[in-house]
Amino acid sequence: MNLEFKPNYEKESTINYLDLLIIRHNHLLEADIRGKSRTTTSIIHFISKHPNKHKLGAYRFLIHKNTKSPITSTTRNEHHNTHSQLTTSPEK
Secondary structure (H helix, E strand, O other): OOOOOOOOOOOOOOOOOOOOOEEEOOOOEEEEEEEOOHHOOOOOOOOOOOOHHHHHHHHHHHHHHHHHHOHHHHHHHHHHHHHHHHHHOOOO
8 A cells, every 4th residue: 555645735824634724823833623524423322232441432532632632722612512412412
């Protein structure tokens, strides 16, 4: 397998790179994580037959992603609201 990296050019003070959106404000850089939508809209339901370590690992991942990642406060609040809905909604 060969990997090919193509240059990303800045448009309107932003650059998209993998799952990151890098934003330039004058001389400061800010990063925002933009993952695939399925990673933020589904989670293993606790009554599923998956091992507990998998279910708890999914929650830990969401918490870690929202507290340790270099994301904007707006995105942090959006993630928090989405995760709150996921953890309090009944299974569909």
